[in-house]
Amino acid sequence: MTIKLDEAVDRLLTRAKSLGAQEADAACVERQSLSVSVRMGKLESVAREESSSVGLRVLIGKKQAGASTSDFSLAALDALASRVVAMAKAAAEDPWCGLPEPEALAKDCIDLAMWDDTPPSIEDLESRALISEAAALAEKGVTNSAGSGAEWGASQVVYGASNGFLGSYRGTSWGLGLSAIAERDDQKERDWYSDSSRFLNELRDATFIGQRAGARAVLRLGATKLESCTAPVIFENRVAPRLIGFFLGAISGASIARGVSFLREKMGTQVFAKGIQITDNPHLVGGWSSHPFDGEGCQVAPRDLICEGVLQTWLLNSASARQLGLRSTGHAALNPGGAPGISTSNVKLMPGEHDLVGLQREAGKGLLVIETMSPSFNANTGDYSVGVSGLWFEQGQIVRPVHEITVAGNLLDMYAVLIPGNDYEGRSSIECPSILIPSMTIAGA
Incomplete structure (x- = not known):
């Protein structure tokens, strides 16, 4: 039974x-x-x-x-x-x-509108994947596809404890994405584009997704190495959330309690540039990481992590709060069969004045990072370096693609001068626009 x-x-x-x-x-x-995957116009798998x-x-x-x-x-x-x-x-x-x-404990498990009743269909998912791939292949210079996939998911969580708490929530997800391959003069480049949403009717158009993947791959053709220099660096909105991810790890109560965070002495001080605000909102309706209670059943609420550049709070579950002599902030992560971890919900770096083109004009001349690989990060000091590919721009205009580059800096220095754009991309647990760092060390040829 x-x-x-x-x-x-x-x-x-x-x-x-x-x-x-x-x-x-x-x-x-x-x-x-x-999930359904296709390649070169043919169905590859259904799972x-x-x-x-x-x-x-x-x-x-x-x-x-x-x-x-x-x-x-x-x-x-x-x-x-x-x-x-x-x-x-x-x-x-x-x-x-x-x-x-x-x-x-949370008193009311509010409905955060994360459930889509639309039934998934193999035929519909396959059609979306085929349309997006065809749109990518229609882009001039695209010669192949690494595959296109569409998927649906649903989950339900029930949590209870001997202190009297019992709560549940559920959510759905839809996704579509593909990887396109472009070729010119025996050089091949690959790039991708995808979208995801709680609701099918909010998913981006399949043709648009395919066109973006194809255009991005073509844009990378002819990439060359770059001379080592110091210059402005823009982290495109697809890779910029990783910089905010390092910040979130550094304010985790577990890291603070162990003394292994470069922000351990920074509570209440200026960490980011004045005017920067970073929020965390577990009650965002339809949010990607919304939840009515945390992984221990505690009350959750929207809060500022950074306000006017000043660090406002640690991320605490009950255990880390006890260790630090504080109260839980409602950031316990559900861990069935184990001790709760620590996590955020819907984090957002609030927008600045410029879109991506505006950031390029602001910087004048520099590097737009569109892909990062194998970052090196020292949690104690904030020292950071990462291999990247990107686009070199001058007078605010893209000049050429570049690759085999490393950019390096210290996150404390980078956060202090960070300039956010307003070009949000996709839906994820960290909503972040492109980010301009006015000066970084770039190691190239």
Whole structure:
């Protein structure tokens, strides 16, 4: 006999308490997906996946342990509870573990409009993939395709704990993307374009996606090396979110508690240029990473991470908050069968005055980074370097494609002078426009 997700959570909590658990939490995650891929006008694959998993964490004193299973039978759930309780009794002590206090818990699980009732269709997904590939191949200079794919996904989360919390939310996703190959004089270049959305009717037009992928590949033809220099660098909106990702990792409570963050002494100080604002909004309707509660059932709310360039908060779950003598900020990441991690929701670097062309004009002469590879980053100092490909511009205009380049700097220095554009691209958990850094070291030929 198998049972529903919320019933599985209740069964595990009840069984764990009966076996000696002082506290416990459990989470179920159910996922479905359908994907179609094509290449050169022919169907290559159709894949459908369905999975369900349930995890239990047990706390006895200052000891904790967890495990998960994909078997929802009553016997398997009872066996999981018995195994995890035994593991917790034998575990080493963790002075910071424990569930949140009841007053920290979310009171209402609001509907964040993340679910699309449109049923997925193999025929529709295949059609979109074929249309986008055909549009790419129609671009002058594009000679081949590395494949085009369309997909649909749906997920549901149920989380409950012995402190009385029980909540759930669900969401859907749609995606379309392809990689195009351009060729000239025996030189080949590849680039891609994609889009994703919670709702099918918000997905970008398939022809547009194909045309963009093809045009980007053609633009990279004839790439040469660049002389080493110091110059302005613009990180295009497709790669710029990674710079903000380093910032988010640096303000994680776990990093601060371990003392392994280049921002560990920067709370309340000017980190970014004056006027820069970075927000985190878990309640964004239809947001890519929206959720009505965090991975421990705590209340979540929109908040500023950076305001006027000044660092406002760490990202804290209950454990890191206890370690730092603070309160959880509602940034616990769900980890079924394990201790919660730390994560953000819908992060946004607020826009500046210029689009990408405007940033190029502002910089005058420099490098537009369109692809990054294998970054090197020192979490303690903020030193950063990365291999890139891009486009060299002069007087604000693209002059030629370049490759085999490394750009380097220190993130503290880069953040202090960062200039955001207003050209947002796609939908993701980090919404970020192109970013201009007025001066960076560029290592080339």
